[in-house]
Amino acid sequence: MHSSPPDQNFLSHPKGLASWLFTLDHKRIGIMYLILICLAFGLGGFFALSIRLELMRSGEQFMDQDTYNKFFTLHGAVMVFLFIIPSIPATLGNFCLPLMLGAKDVAFPRLNLASWYVYVIGAAFTLFSVVTGAVDTGWTFYSPYSTQSSTSVISMTFGVFILGFSSIFTGLNFVVTIHKMRAPGMTWYQMPLFVWGTYATSVIQVLATPVLGITLLLLILEKTLGIGIFNPEMGGDPVLFQHFFWFYSHPAVYIMILPGMAIISELIAVHSHKKIFGYKLIAYSSVAIALLGFLVWGHHMFVSGQSEFSSMVFSFITFFIGIPTGIKIFNWMTTLYKGQICLTTPMLYALAFLILFTIGGLTGIFLGALGLDIHLHDTYFVVAHFHYVMMGGTVIAFLGGIHHWWPKIFGKMYSEFWGRIAFVFIFLGFNMTFFNQFMLGSQGMPRRYHDYSGLYKTDLFERYHGFSSYGAMVLGVGFLIIATYLIASLFNGKAASNNPWGGLTFEWATSSPPPTENFREEPIFKHGPYDYDKVLPENI
Amino acid sequence: MEQVVAIAGEEHHRGHPALAHHFHDMEQQHESIKLGVWLFLVTEVLLFGGLFCFYAIYRAWNPEMFTQAHQLLDVKLGAINTLVLIFSSVTAALAIRSIQLDRPKQTAMFLVVTLLCAATFLVIKYFEYSHKIHAHILPGELFAYTHLEGVANPHIFFSIYFAMTGLHGLHVVGGMVFLGFVLIRTLQGTYSSEYYIPVEMGGLYWHLVDLIWIYLFPLLYLVG
Ligand SMILES: [Cu+2]
Numbered sequence: 068m069h070s071s072p073p074d075q076n077f078l079s080h081p082k083g084l085a086s087w088l089f090t091l092d093h094k095r096i097g098i099m100y101l102i103l104i105c106l107a108f109g110l111g112g113f114f115a116l117s118i119r120l121e122l123m124r125s126g127e128q129f130m131d132q133d134t135y136n137k138f139f140t141l142h143g144a145v146m147v148f149l150f151i152i153p154s155i156p157a158t159l160g161n162f163c164l165p166l167m168l169g170a171k172d173v174a175f176p177r178l179n180l181a182s183w184y185v186y187v188i189g190a191a192f193t194l195f196s197v198v199t200g201a202v203d204t205g206w207t208f209y210s211p212y213s214t215q216s217s218t219s220v221i222s223m224t225f226g227v228f229i230l231g232f233s234s235i236f237t238g239l240n241f242v243v244t245i246h247k248m249r250a251p252g253m254t255w256y257q258m259p260l261f262v263w264g265t266y267a268t269s270v271i272q273v274l275a276t277p278v279l280g281i282t283l284l285l286l287i288l289e290k291t292l293g294i295g296i297f298n299p300e301m302g303g304d305p306v307l308f309q310h311f312f313w314f315y316s317h318p319a320v321y322i323m324i325l326p327g328m329a330i331i332s333e334l335i336a337v338h339s340h341k342k343i344f345g346y347k348l349i350a351y352s353s354v355a356i357a358l359l360g361f362l363v364w365g366h367h368m369f370v371s372g373q374s375e376f377s378s379m380v381f382s383f384i385t386f387f388i389g390i391p392t393g394i395k396i397f398n399w400m401t402t403l404y405k406g407q408i409c410l411t412t413p414m415l416y417a418l419a420f421l422i423l424f425t426i427g428g429l430t431g432i433f434l435g436a437l438g439l440d441i442h443l444h445d446t447y448f449v450v451a452h453f454h455y456v457m458m459g460g461t462v463i464a465f466l467g468g469i470h471h472w473w474p475k476i477f478g479k480m481y482s483e484f485w486g487r488i489a490f491v492f493i494f495l496g497f498n499m500t501f502f503n504q505f506m507l508g509s510q511g512m513p514r515r516y517h518d519y520s521g522l523y524k525t526d527l528f529e530r531y532h533g534f535s536s537y538g539a540m541v542l543g544v545g546f547l548i549i550a551t552y553l554i555a556s557l558f559n560g561k562a563a564s565n566n567p568w569g570g571l572t573f574e575w576a577t578s579s580p581p582p583t584e585n586f587r588e589e590p591i592f593k594h595g596p597y598d599y600d601k602v603l604p605e606n607i
Numbered sequence: 608m609e610q611v612v613a614i615a616g617e618e619h620h621r622g623h624p625a626l627a628h629h630f631h632d633m634e635q636q637h638e639s640i641k642l643g644v645w646l647f648l649v650t651e652v653l654l655f656g657g658l659f660c661f662y663a664i665y666r667a668w669n670p671e672m673f674t675q676a677h678q679l680l681d682v683k684l685g686a687i688n689t690l691v692l693i694f695s696s697v698t699a700a701l702a703i704r705s706i707q708l709d710r711p712k713q714t715a716m717f718l719v720v721t722l723l724c725a726a727t728f729l730v731i732k733y734f735e736y737s738h739k740i741h742a743h744i745l746p747g748e749l750f751a752y753t754h755l756e757g758v759a760n761p762h763i764f765f766s767i768y769f770a771m772t773g774l775h776g777l778h779v780v781g782g783m784v785f786l787g788f789v790l791i792r793t794l795q796g797t798y799s800s801e802y803y804i805p806v807e808m809g810g811l812y813w814h815l816v817d818l819i820w821i822y823l824f825p826l827l828y829l830v831g
Pocket of ligand 1: 364366
């Protein structure tokens with residue numbers, strides 16, 4: 068095996084833009100994804116802030132209702148399809164997975180690069196619709212809104228169709244990598260839990276995305292040729308679109324959250340230096356969530372006119388998902404018990420995840436209850452719920468993961484001081500923005516309204532909305548601080564040691580940043596990923 | 608690395624030109640690619656699965672209309688196409704078999720036959736489609752065939768017919784492109800019993816394309 072010289076790593080060698088654009092190295096592809104995904108998050112955040120500013124007071128502020136409809140559609144579509152679905156798997160997953168398995172790369176490096184380019188093309192189509200008049204249907208593209216809307220639905224749905232391929236490529240690649248590329252001696256139950264979570268995610272990506280693909284194709288055919296499948300005037304059924312859409316999009320919720328949970332398992336074990344409690348249960352619960360996730364799509368459709376019997380069944384299975392989720396939460400908390408907890412920035416995010424995701428998960432149970440959902444459906448309660456899951460869960464975990472692996476990826480330490488300051492902004496800002504939206508929703512404020520003057524509780528709504536908008540600004544400042552000190556650390560950060568947190572998984576055994584071929588010597592599996600009771604990690 | 612290779616006992620495979628740098632040996636590479644192809648086939652099944660679902664739902668809602676509308680399809684041409692594809696599946700399988708036995712010339716011949724069958728299928732499909740287009744038997748709003756009186760919404764059947772056979776047709780074209788590529792590489796002498804993954808991939812994919820048609824034919828042409 069030819070090793071690169073000790074001073075060379077995957078970042079420094081080879082040089083030049085072309086060496087990045089044509090790279091087959093999973094670590095570089097992960098960074099290329101990271102750049103685009105941060106841009107997408109910035110764009111989605113811009114739309115979010117605009118929406119919050121418009122809603123700060125009752126009455127029209129600075130955009131008319133059509134613009135408002137377009138802005139919330141773009142916020143949703145950009146955040147869901149361009150940011151959160153690829154976020155953790157394509158960036159940290161790409162970077163960490165082969166390292167954690169002790170492999171030199173993912174199974175199909177070319178497919179990996181292709182997925183990045185397909186993402187770029189899909190994003191181009193999705194964003195092209197912004198230039199040509201945007202889309203006003205909401206990110207769910209429900210028919211008949213979408214079939215009758217004169218906005219550029221075709222460009223955006225085609226973009227999302229293409230993005231699906233990117234997602235499938237990543238998922239397929241990871242499944243094969245996990246099955247076939249583990250280091251000699253590493254069994255399934257010796258894999259880090261991050262790998263288990265990524266595995267469950269990838270399975271959903273492979274199984275659910277094609278169904279969204281065909282649904283969007285039929286929607287495009289409906290709009291172009293008028294095939295009538297979703298058009299009741301022609302004997303079609305618009306509710307079928309909802310069924311097919313949610314058959315993908317509910318499992319997609321787990322494409323978003325399972326990688327977050329995967330990160331949390333690592334953060335909690337490593338930053339409390341304790342063997343993870345209930346390894347197998349955490350691993351199995353990821354798979355259980357992935358599989359049960361395919362059976363609950365109808366809980367988005369309690370008011371769509373589906374039969375009461377199917378609503379009951381969907382509601383019942385939805386409650387069931389609380390069980391594996393609860394198992395995870397309890398196992399993480401038990402891991403913390405009597406651990407040597409270091410309140411590093413990654414650990415702060417992990418603890419925040421436990422709080423915020425629990426709120427998000429429990430309010431999901433409220434919404435899964437048939438009677439209550441009739442009251443809360445399409446109100447801000449739903450908005451608050453899924454932001455607690457998606458942002459309080461996935462984005463918080465993503466931030467924790469970025470800080471955790473930053474030293475490994477770039478070989479530089481970020482500023483722990485600024486990291487904690489920014490965390491306070493994020494945690495407070497997030498709760499300020501979204502907690503009162505639970506109250507807003509339970510008081511009856513409908514979602515997606517451009518203007519709430521004239522509603523019977525306008526004064527109350529205005530107070531909640533106003534507070535929410537201030538919270539969004541605090542949140543925005545938090546993200547700006549993070550971006551500033553992370554970028555600054557690339558230039559003047561302290562050099563990171565190989566194992567700054569005392570992790571036991573393979574990625575901490577190689578240099579920071581790793582050499583192009585990942586390990587200078589083939590790693591051999593000697594101890595479990597969380598054997599803190601047996602092994603003392605070096606360099607703590 | 609040396610150590611691992613010795614453990615695996617695959618020393619003689621290490622130097623094969625088709626072995627990518629990140630795999631230990633040819634076996635790991637072969638297994639990985641095979642699993643990848645099977646997963647890809649699963650995504651294809653799910654893609655068509657969506658359409659089969661639409662078919663089942665609309666047929667359950669409109670059993671009478673499906674029986675009436677399907678009579679406009681030409682069973683004879685559909686049956687011929689079914690036989691052509693089944694035969695091509697056999698030749699695709701034989702192509703894999705012969706490369707496993709290190710007979711690249713035979714492989715090339717079987718691939719050519721498979722490609723000819725695929726072309727025959729498309730030509731027959733072309734005649735079917737053009738007949739439908741002339742008679743205005745088209746999907747959705749474009750449907751303007753007047754001799755189906757008293758049948759509600761027959762255009763839905765043809766929306767589904769064109770969506771399913773159209774998507775399948777695209778897959779036939781895709782399969783031809785890939786098998787054509789494999790044929791060229793076979794003629795260049797790239798494959799042997801040591802390394803024939805692309806031949807196997809092409810074969811697997813072609814079986815799936817046939818299998819989908821084997822379901823499409825009775826569901827669309829033999830209703831009721
Ligand atoms: Cu759901």
